[in-house]
Amino acid sequence: QSVLTQPPSVSGAPGQRVTISCTGSSSNIGADFDVHWFQLLPGTAPKLLIYGNTNRPSGVPDRFSGSKSGTSASLAITGLQAEDEADYYCQSYDSSLSGWVFGGGTKLTVL
């Protein structure tokens, strides 16, 4: 069981908006540690989509956005495209575990 909880799957039609939640606890997200989001595609290097809760690295489309509140965070993807079909993981830091922790991952299906 992962330290951060994500829904196993989400889906949406092209052009729609989807959100992926990430729920933590008082020792990670709730302790004011930042949340970061990754996109994983088979056979490719994991890609950092969002860092520091809301920031996009250079080259990441503004269709991707992040937010954080309390012990939870969310990744929103607007204007869904077929190429967005991938696995998405949230990540934070946990003070009790003294290390980096990940969510269980969410598979996004573009219908």
Place this chain on the structure above:
Amino acid sequence: QITLKESGPTLVKPTQTLTLTCTFSGFSLSTSGMGVGWIRQPPGKTLEWLAVIHWNDDKRYSPSLRSRLTITKDTSKNQVVLTMTNMDPVDTATYYCAHRKLGILTFDYWGQGTLVTVSS
């Protein structure tokens, strides 16, 4: 441009020691604030952080695997080496190395990963 690439055996036997090398470019581990970490993903499971080493030789390990892991760096070769002892079939996973910058608690550039299978 930062790039990283993992290398090592694709198959190890139970109880053996795994040695993985991360060769990187685009930054130096002698530069203040730089770090390289290792993360793995067993088939069908989530990502798990293993270890990280920083420019000042500060090393951090996953508490659950600390007794089995050693991370070292060779600044002249732009390489980081991870060893994991007493390998078990449950350690079968894709192993990634990744770059981090001090001040941001994440890894911003990753290698493509290398699949290691533990089987007799």
